[in-house]
Amino acid sequence: MIDVDLHSLLVPLLAALAFAGGVFALAYPYFADDRQAKRLESVSGVRGARLANAAGDVQSSRRKSVADTLKELENRENASKKVSLSLKLVRAGTKMKPREFYVASALLGALLASISVFIIGLSMAGTFVVAFVGGLGLPRWILNKMINRRQQKFVGQMANALDVVVRGIKSGLPLNECIQVISRESPEPLASEFREVVDQQRLGLSVGDGLERMCERMPLPEMRFLTIVISIQQQSGGNLSEALSNLSNVLRDRQMLALKVKALSAEAKASAMVLASLPPGVMSMVYLSSPGYMMPLFTTTIGHFMVVLGAVWMGMGVLIMRKMINFKF
Incomplete structure (x- = not known):
């Protein structure tokens, strides 16, 4: 039982080590080139350090003022x-x-x-x-x-x-x-x-x-x-x-x-205007065509509650759409 457990643990561990070794072997040349380039830059920088001291002082003063x-x-x-x-x-x-x-x-x-x-x-x-x-x-x-x-x-x-x-x-x-x-x-x-x-x-x-x-x-x-x-x-x-x-x-x-x-945002703004004006527009047309169908919204308590709730939801939707179509850059 112990041999089976050790075998089951060693197999994924060795597979993970092999995978990590392959990734390291593939990526090592890139890091090695980067380190060599940095080493060459440091060596060449030592030679020109004395010549760049005066220019560096001027640049540092400008950076400080900025x-x-x-x-x-x-x-x-x-x-x-x-x-x-x-x-x-x-x-x-x-x-x-x-x-x-x-x-x-x-x-x-x-x-x-x-x-x-x-x-x-x-x-x-x-x-x-x-x-x-x-x-x-x-x-x-x-x-x-x-x-x-x-x-x-x-x-x-x-x-x-x-x-x-x-x-x-x-x-x-x-x-x-x-x-x-x-x-x-x-x-x-x-x-x-x-x-x-x-x-x-x-x-x-x-x-x-x-x-x-x-x-x-x-x-x-x-x-x-x-x-x-x-x-x-x-x-x-x-x-x-x-x-x-x-x-x-x-x-x-x-x-x-x-x-x-x-x-580019003109189409989105036009769509937002249509969506925002559609509910009150439909409500107005229904009221003009059949006023009795819409009167319970204005004469009953439940109707008042529904009108207020609908207005609140519509206002939230308009604010969300306005936030989505106004781009700041």
């Missing part, structure tokens, strides 16, 4: 995640103050509540919901739409502005004058944002500080790229025109990618 700049921008971004209402109004490009926004929101909520009570004839609960949505939800939704529209316009015009800066620097103009040209000749919202940078320079701020403040008003990846490039150039030097030209090409590639994603 890391410090990125760390500073990351800290500022983490500190400004909670955006105040006044900053949102600035990002939307409006001259409205927070107090005026609150007053306008309250007036809109009161107007919608009055329409719900005196014209539509809703109950108190429905009127409260309408007033809440109209006073708090609708104004902030409109404000966010204004911010997104303004940021999209800014991104669409930024590559051309960088080309203006690149051509100006190559022709001998300083960076300050190139920014002034953008503030005078570019369309909105690009002109107003760079005009703020020009005004801040007249007050004594540097170009990097002005761009960092503009990055707070326009929290976009493209704007962060520009801020990083300018900050690194001011700290460690380098060919600014080449860096901005590369950045302009990157921005155009990102815009092309965004257009491709928009075109």
